[in-house]
Amino acid sequence: MSDRQFEQRGQQWLEEFLKLANLSAPVTTEIRETFSETSCWLTIDDSALTPDQIEALIGTQGVAIDSIQYLANSTLNLGKQEDQQGAYTIELAGYRQRRQQELLEIAEQAAEQVRQSGKEYEIKSLSSAERRQIHTILKDSPDLETYSRGQEPDRRLVVQPAKSDEPSA
Numbered sequence: 143m144s145d146r147q148f149e150q151r152g153q154q155w156l157e158e159f160l161k162l163a164n165l166s167a168p169v170t171t172e173i174r175e176t177f178s179e180t181s182c183w184l185t186i187d188d189s190a191l192t193p194d195q196i197e198a199l200i201g202t203q204g205v206a207i208d209s210i211q212y213l214a215n216s217t218l219n220l221g222k223q224e225d226q227q228g229a230y231t232i233e234l235a236g237y238r239q240r241r242q243q244e245l246l247e248i249a250e251q252a253a254e255q256v257r258q259s260g261k262e263y264e265i266k267s268l269s270s271a272e273r274r275q276i277h278t279i280l281k282d283s284p285d286l287e288t289y290s291r292g293q294e295p296d297r298r299l300v301v302q303p304a305k306s307d308e309p310s311a
Contacts, residue, residue, distance in 0.1 A: 145173050145182075148173075148182055148228050149171035149172075149173065149182050150171075151218055152171060152182050152184045152214065152218060152230045153169045153170075153171050153184060155214055155217065155218055156169045156184045156186070156210075156214060156232065157169050159210065159213075159214075160186070165191065165195060165199075166190060167186050167187050167188070167190040167191055168186075168187045168190065169184050169185065169186055169187070170184075170185045170187065171183065171184055171185070172185070174231070176231075176242060176275075177242075177246075177275055177278045177279050179229060179275075179278055180228075180229070181228075181229040181230065181231045182228060182229070182230050182231070183230075183231045183232075183233055183238075184214070184230055184231070184232050184233065185233040185234070186199070186232070186233070186234045188234055188235045196234060196235050199234055200234060200235070200237050203267070204237060204241060204269070207232055207234060207237060207238075208269045208271065210232055211230065211231065211232040211271065212270075212271070214230045214232060215229065215230050218230060241272075242275070245272055245275050245276055245279070246279060248265060248276065249276045249279040249280055249301075252265055252276075252280075252301040253280060253283060253286055253301060255301075256286060256301050256302060256303055257285065257286075257303075260303055261302075261303075262300050262301065262302035262303075263300070263301045263302070264291070264298050264299070264300050265298060265299045265300075265301070266296075266298050268298075268299055270294075270297070273290055273297070273299045276288065276299055276301075277299070280301060284304060285303065285304050286301055286302070286303065286304055287301075287302050287303070287304045287305065288300065288301050288302075289302075
């Protein structure tokens with residue numbers, strides 16, 4: 143599937159979703175690379191929405207927009223071979239860009255804390271997509287390891303010093 147077809151599928155899906163929610167807003171698309179991952183960004187034109195509608199679509203701590211994004215990714219990739227699947231990111235009123243900057247800062251703070259203390263650091267209250275982003279941000283740090291612990295809705299991301307392969311003397 144070409145990038146254009148990939149973008150059009152996402153755009154059509156999100157516009158139909160909004161229509162079913164009695165919201166009429168155009169959606170623009172753009173292929174972007176963030177944190178070493180390529181994604182089709184589906185941006186909802188917030189000028190067509192009221193502040194209350196924007197607030198409802200984003201939800202408390204981004205829960206609604208995260209849920210819509212999860213639904214989009216699940217639906218649009220359903221039945222596709224892994225090499226034919228793609229990632230969709232839903233943007234509204236700059237929320238995703240602000241949140242990505244916050245996640246970068248959270249990852250940097252966690253890394254610094256672990257490097258200074260030599261102990262693991264736990265990050266709570268992240269969606270699965272946000273945990274994956276922090277894993278991706280920190281994956282190129284050879285002195286750190288990340289993994290998820292616990293069960294939803296209380297799943298947490300752990301950053302810890304990388305285990306050394308050298309035997310201790």
